[in-house]
Each structure stands twice: as structure tokens, then as C-alpha cells.
Amino acid sequence: MFDVYEIRKQFPVLGRLINGKPNTFLDTGASAQKPQCVIDKMLKVYSEDYANVHRGSYLLSEEITLEYEKARKIVQKFINTKSDKEIVFTRNATESINLVAAAWGRKFLKKGDEILISEAEHHANLIPWQQVRDETGCTLKIFKIADDGSFIWDEFAKLLREKTKLVAVTAMSNVLGTIFPIKKMAQAAHNVGALFLTDACQFAVHHQIDVQDMDCDFLAFSGHKTYGPSGIGVLYGKYDILEKMPPYQCGGDMVDHVSYEKTTFAEPPARFEAGTPAIVQAIGLGEALNFMMNLGMDNITAHEKELTKYATEKLSEIEDLVQIGTAKDKGGVFSFVLKSVHPQDMAFILDKEGVALRIGHHCAEPLVHRMGYESVARATLGLYNTKEDIDRLVKAIEKAKTFF
Amino acid sequence: MTIEDLIENFELLEDWEDKYRYLIDLGAKLEHMPEKYYTEDWKVRGCQSQVWLVPKKEDNKFYFVGDSDAAIVKGIIYIVLTIFNGLTAEEIKNVDINNIFTRLGLNEHLSPSRRNGLSSMTEKILYYANIL
Ligand SMILES: Cc1ncc(COP(=O)(O)O)c(C=O)c1O
Numbered sequence: 001m002f003d004v005y006e007i008r009k010q011f012p013v014l015g016r017l018i019n020g021k022p023n024t025f026l027d028t029g030a031s032a033q034k035p036q037c038v039i040d041k042m043l044k045v046y047s048e049d050y051a052n053v054h055r056g057s058y059l060l061s062e063e064i065t066l067e068y069e070k071a072r073k074i075v076q077k078f079i080n081t082k083s084d085k086e087i088v089f090t091r092n093a094t095e096s097i098n099l100v101a102a103a104w105g106r107k108f109l110k111k112g113d114e115i116l117i118s119e120a121e122h123h124a125n126l127i128p129w130q131q132v133r134d135e136t137g138c139t140l141k142i143f144k145i146a147d148d149g150s151f152i153w154d155e156f157a158k159l160l161r162e163k164t165k166l167v168a169v170t171a172m173s174n175v176l177g178t179i180f181p182i183k184k185m186a187q188a189a190h191n192v193g194a195l196f197l198t199d200a201c202q203f204a205v206h207h208q209i210d211v212q213d214m215d216c217d218f219l220a221f222s223g224h225k226t227y228g229p230s231g232i233g234v235l236y237g238k239y240d241i242l243e244k245m246p247p248y249q250c251g252g253d254m255v256d257h258v259s260y261e262k263t264t265f266a267e268p269p270a271r272f273e274a275g276t277p278a279i280v281q282a283i284g285l286g287e288a289l290n291f292m293m294n295l296g297m298d299n300i301t302a303h304e305k306e307l308t309k310y311a312t313e314k315l316s317e318i319e320d321l322v323q324i325g326t327a328k329d330k331g332g333v334f335s336f337v338l339k340s341v342h343p344q345d346m347a348f349i350l351d352k353e354g355v356a357l358r359i360g361h362h363c364a365e366p367l368v369h370r371m372g373y374e375s376v377a378r379a380t381l382g383l384y385n386t387k388e389d390i391d392r393l394v395k396a397i398e399k400a401k402t403f404f
Numbered sequence: 405m406t407i408e409d410l411i412e413n414f415e416l417l418e419d420w421e422d423k424y425r426y427l428i429d430l431g432a433k434l435e436h437m438p439e440k441y442y443t444e445d446w447k448v449r450g451c452q453s454q455v456w457l458v459p460k461k462e463d464n465k466f467y468f469v470g471d472s473d474a475a476i477v478k479g480i481i482y483i484v485l486t487i488f489n490g491l492t493a494e495e496i497k498n499v500d501i502n503n504i505f506t507r508l509g510l511n512e513h514l515s516p517s518r519r520n521g522l523s524s525m526t527e528k529i530l531y532y533a534n535i536l
Contacts, residue, residue: 341475342473342474342475344452344453344476345428345474345475345476345477348424348476349424352420352421352513359452360452374454374473375453403421403424403428403475404428404475
């Protein structure tokens with residue numbers, strides 16, 4: 001059974017009073033809080049098990065290498081890849097996407113080729129492609145979404161053609177909450193001979209992922225959003241594609257043979273993990289993903305779905321509040337503005353009431369502008385949020401309104 | 405009103421809610437700047453809302469006008485202008501803004517990001533004091 005009140009107890013920071021008020025944490029979309037098991041695991045590794053990986057010929061190093069590689073296998077299970085060799089550890093989703101842009105994009109894209117992305121991308125899935133465009137002379141196409149944030153198949157299909165070599169789309173928008181039909185889109189991309197990358201940064205926090213079923217070629221997500229530590233991210237790539245890609249950074253750990261004349265590079269994923277990796281963070285991530293899988297991804301989705309429905313209703317009862325992103329297929333992301341109150345003014349009062357959310361353009365400036373705003377407030381759900389959190393949010397918004 | 409008057413008034417207010425209501429009232433007193441100043445050139449970087457600040461120098465003294473699209477920030481601008489308007493460059497350099505906001509009882513009620521915004525504003529004022 002998914003008992004959110006029991007589960008909350010495993011997140012120590014949620015028990016902290018904020019400005020004397022209960023911690024109403026509604027910013028999981030930016031970064032999630034950590035359960036005790038992740039904190040304990042990392043503390044244990046640092047206290048009892050620490051050494052460098054892949055290097056030493058002694059017990060500690062061999063043990064921790066096994067732990068590090070075990071974390072890779074947990075990621076494999078979490079997103080169901082064919083092989084653990086298809087998992088590259090990075091710093092975060094941003095680095096995962098940059099890796100593909102730099103190693104795959106620069107090698108395989110040229111003038112006349114097209115990259116297709118959506119209007120709803122985070123800067124992390126926009127700017128790397130602009131850079132590749134400027135370096136290779138290829139073209140960056142952007143397909144439109146509806147005013148309510150919905151995905152429109154025809155807008156996507158219209159721009160998908162022979163010239164398209166890569167489609168890179170978020171699985172779930174961090175501003176609108178819109179969930180994109182990744183499996184169908186990947187199939188359409190493959191039909192014109194394009195590769196498909198999905199930014200699963202938000203999606204992975206709330207949903208079961210099966211990369212073989214989705215049939216995407218690349219997938220990126222960040223550990224810190226999936227209840228793991230910061231400093232660790234994941235890039236999944238199909239092995240035959242990773243194999244053809246040159247290294248991203250060079251140094252230790254990623255080589256086969258080195259002489260002053262010539263260096264041959266290791267096979268993936270080692271080829272893309274130059275230098276000492278984020279060892280303890282990777283192990284912490286493994287623990288976090290196990291935590292989610294033990295709760296059951298379907299249980300997490302169901303809990304948040306119910307809460308999303310509740311929050312949508314409650315927010316729509318607030319006079320003067322405009323919700324941004326109301327697609328039918330959306331997850332627990334609520335962007336909104338009050339007609340008469342600047343988001344920053346509101347955020348101040350909310351902070352005083354212990355309610356944490358984010359304001360601004362949420363690293364998706366063109367998208368927020370396209371929706372007609374400079375700055376919006378955004379509340380996002382995590383598996384530990386409750387109806388009481390939503391009630392406190394609503395109460396705090398009502399209070400903020402009395403000030404202006 | 406001088407900054408000492410403002411400090412006295414803030415002292416009378418007990419909790420953050422009253423302090424912020426007063427801050428918002430002060431912000432509402434800011435005069436709208438001439439339209440031509442609402443441009444990128446006069447923007448102060450490093451604030452979460454839009455902030456404009458425009459300097460003028462007369463008889464070696466500085467006078468600023470400013471505005472923001474956020475009400476609480478307008479109140480902060482009102483205080484900042486009360487502190488700095490009519491000072492010479494030398495006097496501006498000697499202002500201890502942190503101390504004043506502590507005496508206003510506002511320091512503890514400003515979140516780190518707003519404190520950043522405040523220091524962006526004072527840095528900009530110092531910058532103008534140095535170059536004009
Ligand atoms: C959809 C999406 N993509 C990418 C990112 C970037 O994640 P990170 O900063 O962890 O690299 C985020 C995080 O805000 C996101 O929400």
C-alpha cells in the first residue's frame with residue numbers, strides 16, 4: 001500500500017519548520033528531497049567503503065567498483081535497457097544531452113540536415129542543438145504546441161521529413177506538465193530515418209520507463225530529480241549508436257591503449273566516462289531508484305495523478321488565477337499567474353507561509369514567452385506531497401492576494 | 405521623509421505582515437518614471453523581477469529614480485532612494501546598507517534572493533557614483 005504519510009517520514013527535511021510553518025515543498029520539479037536510505041547509503045560508503053573505482057588492486061577498490069557497476073545495473077532495470085553497457089553516467093541531464101550533441105551531433109550532422117525539437121523544451125534540450133547547428137551548418141526546426149500546452153500531432157508530423165536526422169523532445173514539459181507520446185513519435189522519427197532522443201528529466205520522476213518499448217535511441221535524466229544526489233545523471237544510448245560515437249572528453253579511464261603517437265579508446269560506456277566519476281553519487285542514485293521501484297512506479301504515478309486532479313480543481317477555484325498548461329495529458333506541474341500580483345510578490349508571501357515553489361522562466365525562456373509571460377509561478381509534485389500541501393498552497397495564495 | 409523617519413515607522417510594526425504591507429504602501433508612492441527610461445539600458449541585473457534605476461547628478465549630489473514591476477521590490481526601491489538621494493559620491497561609498505536594513509527590521513525578512521537584488525541595486529548606485 002502506498003501510504004504517503006508513512007513515506008513522508010523517510011524524508012527528514014520535510015519535517016523541518018520553514019519560517020515557523022510546515023515545510024510545504026512544491027519544487028520537486030527543480031530538485032527532489034532525499035529519503036533517509038539514500039543519505040544513509042552515501043554516508044556509509046564514505047565512512048566505510050570508500051576508494052577510487054576501476055583502478056586499485058586492493059579490496060576496497062574492488063568492492064566499490066562492484067558497487068558502482070551495481071548502480072549501473074539498477075539504472076538498467078529502472079529504464080529497462082538491453083544491456084548495462086548502454087548506460088553512461090554523467091553529471092546531469094544537461095551533460096547527457098550535451099554529450100550527444102558534441103559526440104554524435106558534430107560527427108554525423110552536416111549542412112542540409114535537420115534537427116527537430118518542440119516549442120516546450122528546457123534550455124538543456126535547446127541550446128546544445130543551437131550550438132551544433134552553428135558548428136555544422138545544419139538546421140534547427142521547432143514544432144508548435146497548442147495554446148493550452150497540448151501536443152499536436154500534425155504540427156510535429158508536418159516538420160518531420162527525410163532531412164530530419166534527429167528528433168529531440170521532452171517526455172514531459174517542466175513548465176506545462178504536458179506528456180508527449182514518445183513511443184509514437186519515436187516510431188515516426190524512425191520511419192523517416194531519424195534518431196530519437198528524449199529528455200526524460202521530469203518524466204522519470206513520476207513514471208515507469210521502458211526504453212525498449214519506447215524505442216528511443218537516447219534518453220537523459222538527472223539523479224537529483226529522482227530522489228538521488230546531485231552531481232550524477234544518466235545518458236542511455238543504444239549500444240550500436242554509442243559505439244560509433246567519438247569520445248566527449250578525454251583523460252583517464254576512457255582509453256584502451258595510449259602511446260605518444262596514438263591512443264585507442266575504450267568501448268562504451270567507459271569511453272564517455274573520462275576521469276574519476278561521481279562514485280558515491282552513482283551509488284546513491286542506485287539506492288534512490290531502488291527506493292522508487294520498491295514503492296512501485298505505478299503506485300507513485302497513481303498517487304500523483306489523484307493529487308494532480310485535486311490540485312487542478314483547487315487552483316481553478318481561485319479567482320484571478322490563470323493556469324498555464326492545461327493539456328489533458330499532463331503530470332503534476334502547475335504553472336500559474338495571478339492577474340493582479342507579480343509572481344515575485346506572491347512568492348515572497350508563500351515563502352513566509354512555508355510554501356516552496358519556483359518563479360521565473362524555469363530555464364525555458366522561449367516557451368514562457370510563447371505562452372505570453374515574462375515570469376510564472378510553478379508548483380511541482382513529488383511522491384511525498386499530500387492534499388494538505390495543496391490546501392496550504394491555496395491558502396497561502398489567497399493570503400498573498402490580500403496584500404496587493 | 406528621511407531614512408531615520410522610516411526606521412522609526414518600521415519599529416512600530418510588529419510582524420512581517422505589517423512590515424510588508426507598509427513596504428508595499430511605500431512602493432506605491434514611487435513616482436512613475438518617464439517612459440523613455442523603461443529600457444534594457446537602465447535595468448539592474450541580478451533581480452528576480454524587472455528593476456530600473458536612473459541616476460542624475462546635480463551640484464555633486466546624486467538623485468535617482470527607479471521602478472519595478474513587483475510591488476514589494478518597489479517598496480525596497482523607495483527605501484533605497486530615501487537613503488541615497490542627495491548624497492555625494494563620497495557619502496554614497498560610506499553608506500552601510502546592511503546596517504540600515506537591520507535597523508529597519510527588514511534584513512531578517514528578506515530572502516537570500518531579495519538580498520541579492522538589494523545588493524545589485526546598491527552596487528549599481530556605487531557604480532554610477534564612481535563613473536559620473
Ligand atoms: C525538462 C528538463 N530538462 C532538463 C533539465 C536539466 O536538468 P539538470 O539541470 O539536472 O541537468 C531539467 C531541469 O530543470 C528539466 O526540467
